[in-house]
Amino acid sequence: MFATLETLETPAAILDEARMQRNILRMQGRMDTLGVRLRPHIKTSKCLQVIEAQMAAGALGVTVSTLKEAEYCFANGIADVLYAVAMAPGKLPQALALKRQGCRLGIITDSVSGAQAIVDFGQKHDEHFEVWIEIDSDGHRSGLKVNDPALLQVAQVLYGGGMQLVGVMTHAGSSYEMHSLQALQALAEQERFTCVAAAQAIRAAGLPCPQVSVGSTPTALSALNLEGVTEVRAGVYVFFDLVMHNIGVCQPEEMALSVLTTIIGHQVEKGWVITDSGWMAMSRDRGTQKQNRDFAYGQVCTIEGDCIQGALLGGVNQEHGIITFEPELGLDLAALFPIGSRLRILPNHACATGAQFPHYHACDTSGQVRTWSRLNGW
């Protein structure tokens, strides 16, 4: 007897494999058309089966958010890895160990001090690290502005210090605050233009800068032109979620990750159905709170995955979820949603919800469920 959605222990993270495959092909097809490599950010899934599906579709290398993810990918045969968080000096020994094992690990920096720490450590250990310079294309978080004099200083420190100056990279994270195609197209162009300009400035100074890497799921799915860009990084597209839906780049029917939950009680006069999917399962992510449509802690669906209009996971405690209905609807909640029956919840943010689970349960069209483990921690 194999596990099904009716027999799995709940809460459980369910992956719809067919939807995931369609999402992978959609992004890969776009990048193929635009003529750039795709380097998926595997922080969303942290799961080998998912990463392998992305590589099989044509991805060249991966992006990671921790060195543990880099070690996981390299141990599973993926040697081209970009660690896309500014390198902390204390993590250089871990990066060195990966390089010495044969991993083609790229690391990033956005400061003279950070670059100097890489050079000092690299020279001490006779290692020519492959370094990318992070560019700030939208004021979102990290990176050097293209007109900051530190940009060429960092490039000079790295190159002069014997490191491999691989290229420039940026992430237009402010794309998460948008919700129109026009705005996304403009931001994608700004992301491209700024990063290419940074590469040109470095090259004009007589330094090498062969690679130009940009990306976020919303800009990657909106860009009309990627001239001068060599690769795109994107992560959450593989599963999609309610935040991406509000931004306008996916429909609920494309969301591949949901949380399977069991009904454990009711407060009928309040219009509440109590579930075993609290914040421990959903995460505390409220990414849709500031968007056009607030989905509270998630959109409630039938066990088959069809959205139940008007049913949101309105509140969560650690292991309790509260699905809220308008009391005026006069629904017989105890009869419609009996204790022990099951539902699925679409999350606000797939990266955050996935991280609450030690494994996914992947289901295909046969109804059979397989367990795919995922990485967590550091």
Place this chain on the structure above:
Amino acid sequence: MFATLETLETPAAILDEARMQRNILRMQGRMDTLGVRLRPHIKTSKCLQVIEAQMAAGALGVTVSTLKEAEYCFANGIADVLYAVAMAPGKLPQALALKRQGCRLGIITDSVSGAQAIVDFGQKHDEHFEVWIEIDSDGHRSGLKVNDPALLQVAQVLYGGGMQLVGVMTHAGSSYEMHSLQALQALAEQERFTCVAAAQAIRAAGLPCPQVSVGSTPTALSALNLEGVTEVRAGVYVFFDLVMHNIGVCQPEEMALSVLTTIIGHQVEKGWVITDSGWMAMSRDRGTQKQNRDFAYGQVCTIEGDCIQGALLGGVNQEHGIITFEPELGLDLAALFPIGSRLRILPNHACATGAQFPHYHACDTSGQVRTWSRLNGW
């Protein structure tokens, strides 16, 4: 060479063992004075060393939020376990297995339908489950109101069906919305009074109800009188956090859990210091958002654990944190907080932040750090 706060990989969950011990003794001392048993809720730590410290101080039994926690406690010699989430029928086989191994597992229900499912399963397997009825003492979440006719029906279904009617239990979760001692004292009395009244109603109907269990950290630390109550459940007091501070039951100097983080960059003109403690480390919990004082994603401290006034973890992405300073302060952030240096962040919600980590690093006054693993998942 042993690990220290200067050498640990970051981000890391740091437990201050002396603070934790003081928190344990404070709560246990209060319960001893009030003449009730303490049954700590171990969902906060999910860590054997922490639970053992609570038991050593005088706790009698534990409360859990998942059956996996129950299995963990029982495997480690703790046999008296209350699973304080309404029993889903699909989880009864797991509860039965624990009972058959000798665990004194208590389960709860708050509906006739839930009670009937327990009876049906218990009778089928000749198991007299120990069942508690959940009471709603403040409209917060689950439970039966004391005047709901279903209360006696549930008691009758359980008792008539051969289950052991152990008692009534409630959790005044609305205590998290308060911030004055007077309001907390009033709610603690309401929690006590309501649960005792429910027990009296069951006894008046000729049914057994020996135990009366109440609790939340804020009400447990505020109650003046627990007459009629036999045991108290509380969880987060063992670590405390910024939400508890805003409620008024602890000071920052009592918080035992913090996240060790490394500085990886700056955006000086914005007053930003970038760290490697994103939401993956802190959790997405924004529990102080609706309280009197909003601590964003956490209060920044020195590596020694002293609060840096005015420094909050203002923003987080998956593996990036942004510490925000008022630009008007004119601080030389790159010099004050150089790349590679370390800080600690006090979290909004210790249960949520702890859950992001596979283990804690416990530090004692010697400066030595030991690794304590914790449970996650279901």
